Amino acid sequence: MPVLRSSSPYDYSASQERSGVGGYPLFFVYLKPHNLLRISLGLFIIIAGLAFCIWYSRHGSDPTPDSLVGLSYAVVGTVFLLLAGLLYSLRRRSRKSKKVIGGLRSALGWHMFFGLTGLALIFYHSFGNFNPRSGTYALYGLIALVISGIIGRALDRIMPRLIAKEASKALTVEGEDRIEAISQQLQAIVEHNSQRVRGLTPSPASASSALSSAAERGGPGRGRTLHGPWDLAYLTLEETPQELSRYEPSYRLVPDRKSPLSQPGALLPGAQEQIAALRRIERALQREQFYRYVIRYWRIFHILLALVTAGLVIWHLEYAASLVIPTLFH
Amino acid sequence: MRNPVLLHKTASQVQQELEACIGCNECLLACPALDEPLTIDVLNRETFGGPISAPVARFARSCYQCGACVPPCPVGLHRDAMMMWLKIRLYRSGEED
Numbered sequence: 001m002p003v004l005r006s007s008s009p010y011d012y013s014a015s016q017e018r019s020g021v022g023g024y025p026l027f028f029v030y031l032k033p034h035n036l037l038r039i040s041l042g043l044f045i046i047i048a049g050l051a052f053c054i055w056y057s058r059h060g061s062d063p064t065p066d067s068l069v070g071l072s073y074a075v076v077g078t079v080f081l082l083l084a085g086l087l088y089s090l091r092r093r094s095r096k097s098k099k100v101i102g103g104l105r106s107a108l109g110w111h112m113f114f115g116l117t118g119l120a121l122i123f124y125h126s127f128g129n130f131n132p133r134s135g136t137y138a139l140y141g142l143i144a145l146v147i148s149g150i151i152g153r154a155l156d157r158i159m160p161r162l163i164a165k166e167a168s169k170a171l172t173v174e175g176e177d178r179i180e181a182i183s184q185q186l187q188a189i190v191e192h193n194s195q196r197v198r199g200l201t202p203s204p205a206s207a208s209s210a211l212s213s214a215a216e217r218g219g220p221g222r223g224r225t226l227h228g229p230w231d232l233a234y235l236t237l238e239e240t241p242q243e244l245s246r247y248e249p250s251y252r253l254v255p256d257r258k259s260p261l262s263q264p265g266a267l268l269p270g271a272q273e274q275i276a277a278l279r280r281i282e283r284a285l286q287r288e289q290f291y292r293y294v295i296r297y298w299r300i301f302h303i304l305l306a307l308v309t310a311g312l313v314i315w316h317l318e319y320a321a322s323l324v325i326p327t328l329f330h
Numbered sequence: 331m332r333n334p335v336l337l338h339k340t341a342s343q344v345q346q347e348l349e350a351c352i353g354c355n356e357c358l359l360a361c362p363a364l365d366e367p368l369t370i371d372v373l374n375r376e377t378f379g380g381p382i383s384a385p386v387a388r389f390a391r392s393c394y395q396c397g398a399c400v401p402p403c404p405v406g407l408h409r410d411a412m413m414m415w416l417k418i419r420l421y422r423s424g425e426e427d
Contacts, residue, residue: 021387022423030388032365092362092398101355104362104398156394163395164417167338168425171418175341288337295395 024161035109042113046120049073053124063127065135066324073125074320078313080118081142084111085306112149119146134316141309148302155298159291166288170281179281186274193271338418339411341378347407348374357399357409363392377416382423390416 031039053073057063064070088111091104119142130136172178255261339347353370368385376386390413399409 021382021384022420022426024391024417024420024424028391030365030392035365099359101358101361101367102365104360105365108362156396160393160395160414160417161391161421163338164414164421167414168418168421170338171340175344175415175418177340285337292337292395299396 024164026158026161028157034106038109038113042117045117049121049124053127057127065125065127065129066320066327070125070127071324073121077118077121077125078317080114080121081313084114084118085310087111087114112153115146115149119143134312134319138309138312138316141305141312145302145305145309148298148305152298152302155294159295163288163291166284166291169284170288179278182274182278182281186271186278189270189274338414339408341415344412344415345378347412348378350405351407352405354404356402356404357407360398360402361393362396362398363394364389365392374412377412382416382420386416387420389413390420393417 056069060067060069062069065074088107091107122139122142126135126139130139170178172181351370351374353374355370358364358368358370358373366385366388368389372383373386373389376382382390393410393413395410395414397410399413400407403409
């Protein structure tokens with residue numbers, strides 16, 4: 001099947017598409033025609049609402065939140081916010097809407113559109129009255145909610161890239177687990193170096209055979225000539241009670257400070273670098289986990305904030321109804 | 331609640347999942363990040379290796395690892411892990427440049 005081409009203005013050239021597209025910038029924006037239409041409509045509503053609000057504040061008869069104009073802003077703004085809250089959540093849960101590719105992305109776009117324009121209209125509804133009453137608290141809640149949504153959207157762009165960066169550190173060029181590869185290398189280094197150490201140290205078996213052959217040849221007091229170096233007859237390779245065998249669990253080699261053996265990694269050359277690489281991967285995995293938690297819990301925070309704001313709005317509506325309904329009946 | 335800290339998968343695990351994909355498109359239908367028409371076979375083909383086309387690259391960058399694609403999969407695959415592998419490939423190609 002041929003690769004689908006998009007007719008959008010940000011499309012890459014054919015040559016780029018053949019050779020493939022690469023790179024993952026930290027900040028990027030993809031504006032498609034229907035997104036541009038939504039943004040233009042939102043900006044028009046916000047600017048037109050602001051212009052009318054300013055004009056009415058200067059020349060209107062009653063520029064207050066409970067005037068007819070103020071209530072109109074409130075009703076439209078509340079409807080927009082309701083649509084923002086309900087449309088996307090219902091569409092996510094509905095099975096019918098999921099039958100179109102891109103349908104959920106479009107719903108998310110409208111969720112942002114109604115959230116931002118709804119907040120602007122509710123802000124105009126206040127006409128600059130920010131007395132410490134229920135309406136002001138509801139407005140603060142809405143502002144916090146919209147800001148949390150904007151931050152969440154930014155996190156949705158930034159965090160996955162950071163996750164990819166950290167995950168890339170934990171994988172080899174071929175995409176396999178680097179921890180496993182390093183562990184194997186480390187194991188090979190340890191085995192190699194332990195073999196070298198064993199090769200340098202005479203084993204207890206070889207030491208005892210050397211001693212027995214020396215005894216067979218006889219001691220110096222019997223009038224025979226020495227076949228080997230004279231001091232071998234008097235030296236034992238068995239450790240004294242004051243010494244510890246290197247095969248004892250409590251044995252620790254403590255090299256002299258001036259000895260090259262005291263340098264880091266001298267006993268296991270190459271091991272320190274591998275251990276450092278393992279620690280770097282471990283930190284990368286911890287960061288990856290943290291970024292994933294940020295994405296997930298910011299969404300939960302946004303939903304909780306929405307519930308709190310809904311409570312504040314209901315409280316304000318109850319307060320406003322107690323003021324407006326008697327006026328309407330009179 | 332779904333476990334939020336399923337870490338990335340290795341290339342061989344991703345390949346196994348790609349081979350197990352039955353191409354039903356359910357993951358793409360449930361995705362809130364996909365903004366343009368894209369078929370699952372194109373995505374599968376370009377996920378593991380070879381050149382990445384512009385629509386697939388845009389989709390990979392837009393994916394925010396929400397995991398909405400995982401529950402609808404009838405064979406229990408992790409499309410989010412496959413998308414992460416695609417992201418890693420894009421990230422590495424950017425680093426090379």
